[in-house]
Structure formats: C-alpha cells, structure tokens
Amino acid sequence: MDARLSPHGKTASRVGAARVGIGGPVGSGKTALIERLIPAFAARGVSLAIVTNDLVTAEDAERIRRSGLIDPARVAAVEAGACPHTVIREDPTLNIAAADELEARFPDAELILIESGGDNLASTFSLDLVDWWMFVIDVAGGDDIPRKNGPGVLKCDLLVVNKTDLAPYVGVDLPRMEAEATAARGGRPIVLTNCRKAEGIEAIADKILSAVLFR
Numbered sequence: 001m002d003a004r005l006s007p008h009g010k011t012a013s014r015v016g017a018a019r020v021g022i023g024g025p026v027g028s029g030k031t032a033l034i035e036r037l038i039p040a041f042a043a044r045g046v047s048l049a050i051v052t053n054d055l056v057t058a059e060d061a062e063r064i065r066r067s068g069l070i071d072p073a074r075v076a077a078v079e080a081g082a083c084p085h086t087v088i089r090e091d092p093t094l095n096i097a098a099a100d101e102l103e104a105r106f107p108d109a110e111l112i113l114i115e116s117g118g119d120n121l122a123s124t125f126s127l128d129l130v131d132w133w134m135f136v137i138d139v140a141g142g143d144d145i146p147r148k149n150g151p152g153v154l155k156c157d158l159l160v161v162n163k164t165d166l167a168p169y170v171g172v173d174l175p176r177m178e179a180e181a182t183a184a185r186g187g188r189p190i191v192l193t194n195c196r197k198a199e200g201i202e203a204i205a206d207k208i209l210s211a212v213l214f215r
C-alpha cells in the first residue's frame, strides 16, 4: 500500500486505516455519536474499527460491543489510568498499539475511530495518533463554552455541538451558540447534532468521507 497524504497535508508515515479522534468533556455524547456513526459508515460501505478510552474500566467498549451494531472483536479498549489527555496527546503509545493491533487483525479496516475518555476543554489529540479529530461539546454544558477558547474547541478539525434537543430546556439560543463557535474557530466547520434522533450524523459521516478518506 502507498503512503497516504494526511488531511493536514503531510505525507502520513503510517499506511493503512485512517485514524479519527473523538474528544470532549465527560458526558457530551462521544459514545452516543459513535453508536450513530457505525450504521452511517456501514451504509457507505466503510470498514470500521473502534478504540475506546476509559479511566480504569472498559465501560464504553463494552457498551459498543453489546450494542449489536458492530462485530465486538472490532472494538478495543484502552484503560488510560490517568488524565485522559495523557494517552491521546503526551504519550499516545497505548492508543497507537491498540489501533495497530486492530489493523493487523482486520486488514480490510479503512477507518479507526478513537474515542478519548471525557476530559476538559484543553484536551487535544497528537497527530502521531490521529489523522483528523473531532471535539464534542453539548448545549447542556453551557452556551458560553465556545467563548472560552479552549484548545479542544479551537484546534479540532470538526466541532460537534450535541444535544440540540435540550436547548429549549437549558435556555440556549442555538443560532447564537453556533455563530459564536464559528467565529471562535475562524469559520472552520461545526456540525450540530441530536444523537437521540440521529440528526446531523449524515453530515459528519460525509465530512469524514471527504476530508479523511478522500471519497
């Protein structure tokens, strides 16, 4: 297989499946997003594998394995044992090893989603680990989050604002939150989602297809 050109314009030193990170605060809906993306990628004929990160359990991996949405063998768990960002940024070797192992067992895999454990607004992914990454926040976390200029919100390739269904209940003006987030990100992409009803999911799958898999 030839070396790929990464979405960041560099020639990827690695060959094989593209790796996409999913970060964001605790409970923002990262696992729910993955559960929605699995069928969306299946419908697009994309062969998928998943790495989840938890603090000291394999809770998220078990949840996805039990979902019946994907072959459970295609889901690997990393137990961070420390601040979640250490294993996605400072020393991502555990995650790289988990993704490499999935790739070796499933050579047909085209895309590996790597879900970080829930972390703070400063968490970012090492580009040694992923080719492209999303940051998931939710409207119930407060409409001021985009204004706080956290590196996760600013630096991610795609900002996902989830739980739009909760906006009326928490007094969030969605168009304003979207406009402020877009301004903070200098116009780089944002997708609003409601994982309860699978709204916004197709837009994310299409974005990954074009930006990461070049389809």
Ligand SMILES: Nc1nc2c(ncn2[C@@H]2O[C@H](COP(=O)(O)OP(=O)(O)OP(=O)(O)O)[C@@H](O)[C@H]2O)c(=O)[nH]1
Binding pocket: 024, 025, 026, 027, 028, 029, 030, 031, 032, 033, 060, 117, 118, 119, 162, 163, 164, 165, 166, 193, 194, 195, 196, 197
């Ligand atoms: N109302 C609503 N609830 C949602 C939505 N997405 C996720 N949830 C709920 O929010 C809670 C947290 O979702 P998870 O997917 O577990 O969040 P997470 O980011 O993976 O959480 P950690 O892995 O603990 O950081 C669950 O109770 C979900 O059912 C949404 O779009 N709307």
